[in-house]
Amino acid sequence: MRSRLTRQRFALLFAAIGPGLIAASADNDAGGITTYSLAGARFGYGLLWVLFLTTISLAVTQEMGARMGAVTGKGFGGLIREKFGARWAALAILIMLAANFGTTTAEFAGIATSLRIFGLNRLITVPLAAIAIFILIAKFDFQRVQRIFLISSLVYFTYVVSGLLARPDWRLAVGSTLRPEIALTAGYLLMFVATVGTTITPWGQFFIQSYIVDKRLKEEDLPYMRADVYVGAFFTNLIAFFIIVACAATIWATGMQISDAAHAAAALKPLAGRFASALFAFGLLNASLLGAAILPLTSAYATCETFGWESGIDKTPGEAPIFFGLFLFFILAPSAIVLAIDSGLLLQAMILPQVLNGMLLPAILIFVLKIANDRSFMGKFTNSRAFNAIAIATTAVMIALTILLLGSPLIERLT
Amino acid sequence: MQFLTQVLGRTVFDSIGEPVGKVRDVIITPAEPLPVVSAIVIGHGHRDIVVPWQRVREEVDRLSLPVRRDRIADYTPREDDIWLKRSVLDRQIVDVHNYKVVRVNDVRFVETPGQVCLLGVDASTRGLLRGLGIDWISGVLRFLVGKPLPERIIAWNDVETLEQAAGPIKLKIPLEKLSRLHPADIAEIIEQMNPAQRADVIESLDVQTAADVLPEASPEIQAEIIEDIDPERASDILEEMDPDEAADILGDLPEERTEEILKEMEPEEAEDVRELLGYEDETAGGLMTTDYVTISEAMTAQGAIDYLRKLAPDAETIYYLYIITEGEKLVGVISLRDLIVAPPDKPVRDFMVTRVIHIHPEASIREAAELFQKYNLLALPVVDYDNELKGIITVDDVLEGIPAEAWRGRPGRRQTAPDQRLEHPVEA
Numbered sequence: 001m002r003s004r005l006t007r008q009r010f011a012l013l014f015a016a017i018g019p020g021l022i023a024a025s026a027d028n029d030a031g032g033i034t035t036y037s038l039a040g041a042r043f044g045y046g047l048l049w050v051l052f053l054t055t056i057s058l059a060v061t062q063e064m065g066a067r068m069g070a071v072t073g074k075g076f077g078g079l080i081r082e083k084f085g086a087r088w089a090a091l092a093i094l095i096m097l098a099a100n101f102g103t104t105t106a107e108f109a110g111i112a113t114s115l116r117i118f119g120l121n122r123l124i125t126v127p128l129a130a131i132a133i134f135i136l137i138a139k140f141d142f143q144r145v146q147r148i149f150l151i152s153s154l155v156y157f158t159y160v161v162s163g164l165l166a167r168p169d170w171r172l173a174v175g176s177t178l179r180p181e182i183a184l185t186a187g188y189l190l191m192f193v194a195t196v197g198t199t200i201t202p203w204g205q206f207f208i209q210s211y212i213v214d215k216r217l218k219e220e221d222l223p224y225m226r227a228d229v230y231v232g233a234f235f236t237n238l239i240a241f242f243i244i245v246a247c248a249a250t251i252w253a254t255g256m257q258i259s260d261a262a263h264a265a266a267a268l269k270p271l272a273g274r275f276a277s278a279l280f281a282f283g284l285l286n287a288s289l290l291g292a293a294i295l296p297l298t299s300a301y302a303t304c305e306t307f308g309w310e311s312g313i314d315k316t317p318g319e320a321p322i323f324f325g326l327f328l329f330f331i332l333a334p335s336a337i338v339l340a341i342d343s344g345l346l347l348q349a350m351i352l353p354q355v356l357n358g359m360l361l362p363a364i365l366i367f368v369l370k371i372a373n374d375r376s377f378m379g380k381f382t383n384s385r386a387f388n389a390i391a392i393a394t395t396a397v398m399i400a401l402t403i404l405l406l407g408s409p410l411i412e413r414l415t
Numbered sequence: 416m417q418f419l420t421q422v423l424g425r426t427v428f429d430s431i432g433e434p435v436g437k438v439r440d441v442i443i444t445p446a447e448p449l450p451v452v453s454a455i456v457i458g459h460g461h462r463d464i465v466v467p468w469q470r471v472r473e474e475v476d477r478l479s480l481p482v483r484r485d486r487i488a489d490y491t492p493r494e495d496d497i498w499l500k501r502s503v504l505d506r507q508i509v510d511v512h513n514y515k516v517v518r519v520n521d522v523r524f525v526e527t528p529g530q531v532c533l534l535g536v537d538a539s540t541r542g543l544l545r546g547l548g549i550d551w552i553s554g555v556l557r558f559l560v561g562k563p564l565p566e567r568i569i570a571w572n573d574v575e576t577l578e579q580a581a582g583p584i585k586l587k588i589p590l591e592k593l594s595r596l597h598p599a600d601i602a603e604i605i606e607q608m609n610p611a612q613r614a615d616v617i618e619s620l621d622v623q624t625a626a627d628v629l630p631e632a633s634p635e636i637q638a639e640i641i642e643d644i645d646p647e648r649a650s651d652i653l654e655e656m657d658p659d660e661a662a663d664i665l666g667d668l669p670e671e672r673t674e675e676i677l678k679e680m681e682p683e684e685a686e687d688v689r690e691l692l693g694y695e696d697e698t699a700g701g702l703m704t705t706d707y708v709t710i711s712e713a714m715t716a717q718g719a720i721d722y723l724r725k726l727a728p729d730a731e732t733i734y735y736l737y738i739i740t741e742g743e744k745l746v747g748v749i750s751l752r753d754l755i756v757a758p759p760d761k762p763v764r765d766f767m768v769t770r771v772i773h774i775h776p777e778a779s780i781r782e783a784a785e786l787f788q789k790y791n792l793l794a795l796p797v798v799d800y801d802n803e804l805k806g807i808i809t810v811d812d813v814l815e816g817i818p819a820e821a822w823r824g825r826p827g828r829r830q831t832a833p834d835q836r837l838e839h840p841v842e843a
Binding site for chain 1: 504505506507517518520538540543546547548609610611612643
């Protein structure tokens with residue numbers, strides 16, 4: 001056979017790292033790491049049960065997105081347009097763009113924070129990162145870039161080791177995972193919404209579907225796709241679990257306070273000792289770069305696909321003006337914000353967008369539910385009752401929490 | 416009515432002013448020269464009522480029916496009716512005139528006496544803004560930028576819909592307009608589609624057209640398509656293609672898949688392709704095809720012409736004929752010109768060129784290209800070290816093999832007119 005075939009075999013090996021795993025691990029971005037760290041640092045093991053249930057929701061929503069992509073062969077935005085029309089599609093896209101804008105800001109804040117640990121000023125690092133990302137995406141094959149980031153994501157296993165070394169109170173940890181206990185304080189609710197929002201993101205819904213569309217799966221492939229998605233969701237949240245546990249055991253247990261994301265590095269001390277900060281910075285930087293590379297691109301693609309504008313990183317700006325405009329905007333504007341705000345607000349800049357993600361999530365999930373249950377699109381592959389139940393429950397809970405959260409200042413004033 | 420988005424959602428009233436429901440869809444029936452609007456679909460509670468368009472009265476600000484709500488006669492749907500919102504609006508279609516895949520933002524009608532006809536679809540951004548109800552933005556943009564947003568209607572004759580209905584029920588799409596385009600244009604169009612649409616199109620085209628289109632697409636897309644469609648259809652298409660093109664595509668696929676398809680092919684074809692798969696990519700062997708014409712030296716000129724007439728449809732090139740002996744050994748070559756000029760009874764051995772320009776399978780593409788250039792060839796035979804003829808390389812294949820830059824910067828060569836190339840291939 002031709003020599004090309006050997007090249008093909010290598011490609012197959014890489015392809016074995018399935019879309020589920022890739023999409024899910026991109027969840028551990030700057031916002032993710034920071035949210036989980038804070039969750040553990042401020043509330044100990046109190047949010048583990050949220051993480052546990054969120055993992056189930058994540059597996060379900062990702063599977064629905066992947067199934068929609070596999071069965072219809074179309075992207076999420078395009079499906080919304082075909083089912084609901086241009087107006088609703090515009091709303092969905094605007095919601096996605098708003099959420100993505102916040103998340104991208106969080107990524108650049110992560111870049112600034114991580115490199116500040118090494119003493120580098122954000123006025124240098126952020127613009128450099130923006131330029132680097134632009135060149136990386138424009139000049140290199142995106143799939144390969146992603147896989148490189150993916151492999152360097154293995155560094156998060158340091159949290160697993162560190163978490164084990166920190167000798168957490170396992171009884172308490174496991175108990176908290178399985179026993180829901182909600183504290184009705186604004187702080188806790190905020191963290192709750194942020195934890196869900198950083199795990200199940202609006203962009204993640206668009207992302208997994210468009211990833212699967214390119215894979216062009218057949219009916220026989222669906223079980224493998226499901227397995228891949230579940231494994232992805234499990235592993236990524238396993239990391240999240242250990243981030244929370246490590247922070248709980250090292251920071252919360254000792255009563256330390258966190259005002260800066262860099263303090264979260266203390267969670268890695270059991271493993272890395274005085275290298276904890278550097279290790280943390282590396283992990284955060286890796287996460288932030290991955291996120292900052294994916295988000296502008298996927299925002300531009302989803303928007304252009306839905307409205308029929310030219311898209312493609314291989315086209316010139318003249319050929320695909322809106323695509324490039326969006327892509328550039330999503331790199332420049334968040335960077336500018338990160339440069340403009342007070343450095344003490346960098347932590348908020350990473351957490352608050354996750355809260356926004358959580359608040360906007362119900363809207364996206366409603367679109368997902370309606371399409372995934374539509375026989376004319378999905379044929380015999382509509383949602384099972386169990387999946388519907390889980391997705392509807394997630395939506396309802398998030399709506400309730402959003403109302404509670406927004407209303408909590410009011411309630412506190414009244415009581 | 417002018418635009419579909421302006422009529423959808425409007426309330427329809429009956430003869431006594433009671434609202435019947437909102438317009439949910441508009442149905443057109445194909446006709447010459449333009450399709451006509453034949454009915455509208457009104458949402459009425461849980462059911463939809465389909466009313467013939469002739470019974471709808473369009474007034475300044477409202478649509479109404481001349482009868483009472485409970486006495487509306489239903490429309491009888493016809494087989495080739497198209498429901499615009501369900502099948503056309505917001506969906507992707509092929510603009511056959513401009514070779515593009517676009518999304519329908521709106522549908523334009525034209526009013527003629529007694530009827531409303533469908534003029535075409537609007538895939539422009541202007542149409543999108545209008546469909547979203549925010550047309551004022553285009554006014555603002557015009558003010559800011561100076562020139563108005565272009566508005567373009569794609570004539571219905573140039574529209575090829577990609578689906579019969581929304582959903583995974585894959586009916587074979589007629590694709591009449593698409594299939595009449597040049598294969599290179601069809602290839603350009605399918606490159607804009609997503610993998611699912613591509614596979615549908617290739618499955619719906621007839622085998623010969625599909626076989627012409629596939630080589631024109633990029634190698635990644637070729638491999639993707641052949642992997643997606645079922646092996647039997649894939650083998651049918653690959654059989655219609657030239658063996659070297661088929662080998663190119665199969666070489667990019669995983670081994671099991673390649674075997675699967677080769678098993679479905681006719682044994683002779685499969686063998687040809689298998690043989691070609693054995694050669695390295697960037698060599699003469701990798702470029703060559705096994706579809707060429709060979710004759711024996713005893714044949715007369717007339718005999719050769721008759722033979723050629725029988726074979727011509729299958730051969731890659733008939734401009735050169737190769738003379739071989741029993742053991743497939745290459746002993747001579749004649750051009751088509753030689754054949755026509757020679758006396759009909761003359762045996763071929765008397766006027767064939769015996770010192771044939773040739774190349775070995777392991778030679779590089781560059782060496783092949785240089786031979787083509789130097790001797791003004793249209794085709795180059797590939798022989799192994801025993802002088803057995805293995806295949807031929809045609810000039811179009813070698814041109815594809817050389818990147819464009821390599822051709823620039825050559826010292827001014829004398830230009831040869833195309834028919835001069837049909838002279839005897841010059842002796843080595």
